Amino acid sequence: MKVSNRFPLLGERLCLDLVNTCRLRDGESVDLLEDRPALAEWLDAQASRIRWSGPPVDEDLATLKATRAAITPLLRAAAHHTRPATPDVENFNRLLAQPAPALQLEWSASAAPHSTVAARHQSAVLQHRILVDALGLLAGSDCTRLRQCAHPGCILLFVATHPRRRWCRTDTCGNRARVARHYRTHKAPS
Numbered sequence: 001m002k003v004s005n006r007f008p009l010l011g012e013r014l015c016l017d018l019v020n021t022c023r024l025r026d027g028e029s030v031d032l033l034e035d036r037p038a039l040a041e042w043l044d045a046q047a048s049r050i051r052w053s054g055p056p057v058d059e060d061l062a063t064l065k066a067t068r069a070a071i072t073p074l075l076r077a078a079a080h081h082t083r084p085a086t087p088d089v090e091n092f093n094r095l096l097a098q099p100a101p102a103l104q105l106e107w108s109a110s111a112a113p114h115s116t117v118a119a120r121h122q123s124a125v126l127q128h129r130i131l132v133d134a135l136g137l138l139a140g141s142d143c144t145r146l147r148q149c150a151h152p153g154c155i156l157l158f159v160a161t162h163p164r165r166r167w168c169r170t171d172t173c174g175n176r177a178r179v180a181r182h183y184r185t186h187k188a189p190s
């Protein structure tokens, strides 16, 4: 996974990396997929697992945002051990039921076999893949390990493959919490 300064948490499951493009900054919700260049940067960071050609267009951005809007309430509910609203489940199922554009196998003399799709269908294929990934997370054994970062100012989600993992990243939220704890412990009584 490439490093990107724009996106604070990458390398989780694909559906979580998309949800984590919304974050809190000073208590305010911030959309990190604010425009096409931002989406291009996210896709580039995911290049090891998303094959994408050409710069994304407005429709791609809209599709990925619709995908994110569909999966976010379900994944947040699961992370909080609650059930999402029924319309959220219905919306997810409606998108999931849309037929994915056909993939094709490309196998040339100069490259390893890989799947291809027409550029105009790239985001629809990616949407389907992310929805299926979210379905697999919600309906699979990893669902019980889905967590929201323990820092009160952070909403990033991750699968705690290590049971003691509490923070999205130890070098950001974990460190902020440690500094706050240290300050509380050593603060001179007023």
Ligand SMILES: [Zn+2]
Residues within 6 Å of the ligand: 149, 150, 151, 154, 155, 156, 167, 168, 169, 173
């Ligand atoms: Zn965090």
